[in-house]
Amino acid sequence: MAKCGSAKDAVVIGTDGLDALIKLLAKDGYDVIGPRVESGAVVLEPVDGVDDLPAGWADEQDGGHYRLTKIDSPAIFEHVVGPHTWKRYLSPPAQTILRARKRGKGFSVEEVVDAPKYALLGVRACDLKAISLQDRVFDNGDFVDKGYFARRNKAFVIAVNCTRAAGTCFCVSMNSGPEASCGFDLGLTEILTKTKHVFLLAAGSERGRKAIAELKKKKQVKAAAAADRAAAAKAVDAAAKSMKRKMRKDAARLLAANREHPRWEEVATRCLSCANCTMVCPTCFCSTVEDVTDLKGKTAERVRRWDSCFTHDFSYIHGGTVRRLRSSRYRHWITHKLSTWHDQFQTQGCVGCGRCITWCPVGIDITEEVRELGKRRT
Amino acid sequence: MADPMTPEPFRIERVSRELADTFTLDLVPVGDKRDFDFQPGQFNMLYHFGVGEVPISISGDAGTKGRVTHTVRAVGTVTESMADLKKGDMVGVRGPFGSTWPMELAEGHDVVIVTGGIGLAPLRPAIYHVLANRGKYGRVAILYGARTPSDILYREELEAWSARLDVSVEATVDTAGTDWTGNVGVVTKLLPRGNFDGRDAVALVCGPEVMMRFTVHALNDQGVTNDCIFVSMERNMKCAVGFCGHCQFGSRFVCKDGPVFRFDQIEDIFRVKGI
Known part of the structure; x- marks a missing residue:
């Protein structure tokens, strides 16, 4: 740099x-x-x-x-x-x-x-x-x-x-x-x-x-x-x-290669799908919109709000939610952050601030999840 | 396109009831608006005042300037409230967005169109284009599946195309009464009988994901390779410009990288559940 x-x-x-x-x-x-x-x-x-x-x-x-x-x-x-x-x-x-x-x-x-x-x-x-x-x-x-x-x-x-x-x-x-x-x-x-x-x-x-x-x-x-x-x-x-945690250098490749992996089921047993990680993440950018009117219905506004890929609504289309399972939602979040982001924006999507680890109510550690994925290749 | 984030008012010129839950809106720009240009396969965000916005494929003829046509199925809050709209009412339009059917690439080849249900709507502009430029294409086969005979979209048009000597049209339904003399069964069953050469065909596919999955297999069986198969994907969309994140499909944004994808470019993620 x-x-x-x-x-x-x-x-x-x-x-x-x-x-x-x-x-x-x-x-x-x-x-x-x-x-x-x-x-x-x-x-x-x-x-x-x-x-x-x-x-x-x-x-x-x-x-x-x-x-x-x-x-x-x-x-x-x-x-x-x-x-x-x-x-x-x-x-x-x-x-x-x-x-x-x-x-x-x-x-x-x-x-x-x-x-x-x-x-x-x-x-x-x-x-x-x-x-x-x-x-x-x-x-x-x-x-x-x-x-x-x-x-x-x-x-x-x-x-x-x-x-x-x-x-x-x-x-x-x-x-x-x-x-x-x-x-x-x-x-x-x-x-x-x-x-x-x-x-x-x-x-x-x-x-x-x-x-x-x-x-x-x-x-x-x-x-x-x-x-x-x-x-x-x-x-x-x-x-x-003094920094103790670190991310594996091959995280992007590991995630791209392991869309099917037993670890996704395992992390889903701990993940509460609370969306905290996405709210505290400085790069997470997803949003939704709400259209509202005044009481007379004469003026309307569109409000753009932060949204999270951990909700069911996020991927809902007629017929059902695409990422119905918690495992698929966690997989989407971490894969986007560390792998597909590179394809989309030619840059990394994670900056190592550690907020998602600190503010996860159950302490899921993004660096550990990648490490575990690397250990047990399918 | 004017400002991609701000809907522009369009007036409803005509409402056509297609099916019990499906209607078509012909829209014209209000005021000193320019012609509305789009390519087959693209979509618009339609805004119903105060209610919300939905992504809807353009189902009209790209050759008709100054008017844009959408076929809408009432399945959610916004589309259900749009069902009450009448001639003269206004909707907001943002667009057109997204990738297009490969109309140029398909020139000189057979074209096989496989669709189910309302999946025919985003393919209708492609069909219009092929018919308007009939000499540029080889054999043309339209294979359509619906749940029942009363769910067949654009039935009069399908029958008119079917009557042509330069297009083959096959329709099938999942279930039917005795007044139906046509095919019964899934749309993939029509493929072996389709009038096209699989080794020299470009396939355009739109329907539910499970239907597209089986269609790709059936097309492969006919010799169509995945780089000649194009599918139109559906995902939740809020912004249509790649900012809201909702429509991600692996590394793709369906709104701007899609909705039309060449199948070999997405096949690695297409079969992964909940991607």
Whole structure:
């Protein structure tokens, strides 16, 4: 992957500088969305300043397990990824896409595009990769999703390099982290030593360079020392090295070759078909539409909502549901994510964020399922 | 195509009752709309105001500009409410979408059309095309199966084609009373008697998946190879442009890679249950 944000040009800001950046973006008309603690989890919601960020919180993650723990540290980005993903903003869970009005015996239809100007603060490398994968989905060579790109093109992206891996992370084996190397306006790395708490800040775009220039005017920026760059690189490297889970390199081939396999029946005995994995997945893009009218039946709207391939309705056609069995639904999901996605979009469909493992109520582990499939070939 | 995500209003010019649960809508664009161009095999998303949208194959003649025809079977919320529509009412149309029957590729070869039930609707544009360009094709066989004689779609047209000397038409039904003098049995049984050369034929197939599975076997028995067999697939569809994910069939999106597939390109997944 090409390096877009050069660490050489990086500067250093403190927590005050980060606060100034958030306020600067808000002043520029951005809705700044970042990590904050709500209901015992780090979620991605509007933030007004650095005080809203989850300082002193770390997450404990494993299959079917997520706990936030208070740590004796001022670190702001010690947590990794939570249940929310950025698709919540770029491809929202419910969006009105059409509005129709009765006119005489007929009607008129107009397209609706709702595109707020977002600044996404704290986009991890895996999630940055996921955004680039959704870019490909919504510009598939034949059709372009205008609403998605209206939001996407406005979005100001502030990446954060991971200096800690969660228990379910496997981005290294997916070649999508823990360092964000491309596709951001600004890239942050938190540096925390006994004597200082700063952020290495690199620009990845012209917009990013302008933001740094603004921060300079506010005297929030210092030159980065070689020691700062080394400390940042070391922290990211340590996160990579501590990662315990990994995906088999031959996952795409294995899944394509094993559409019939006893493991599908086995995983179906554990899978609850709850759709959690698809809701927390940063690349899952499936949606449905609901057509609704007002009480008088004069105006109608079409609402596009996230959908999941784990429901019966998803594959229903007259005569029945195509993926009637849970085994076939799980097989579809994992095969799409890791194999057929390559055929469809010439890219990977999984970024190794580990959310599907953490948020699966029974802890089904996508890396383990592929491993097991590889063990018992049919 | 105008905006592929936004339905355009079309006025219903005619409603024809075909069968107890099946009707045909002739639609014309409203206002200063251009001609509606499509190729045989393609479909539109039809929108009924406030109720919803459904993917429906185009069943009319691609040679007739300015009008688009759909044959709809009332089997769900949207199609059942569409059954109440009358001449002069409006529906929304997005499209045309999807792949097409291989009308050019089939030129110079025998054409065998095997369909069941409402599967005849997406094949009717292909039949119109072949008949309008009759000299470009070899022998033409239309083999059609329905549940009972009263379920035979486009019966008058089938009888008219049957009367032609340059087309062979065979129809069969699963069950019939004594007033039926035709074939009884599954459509695949008609294949050995079909007037075509299997080694030089292109087959166009549309029907329920189980029917298509047996038809492919029966075609193979007649010497038609899988790269000369084309099938039209059905899957749940919401967007028709590859964004909603519903219509995935292995790695294919039926909405934009299909609905018409060359059979050898999908045969590895076609037989997998629940794919």
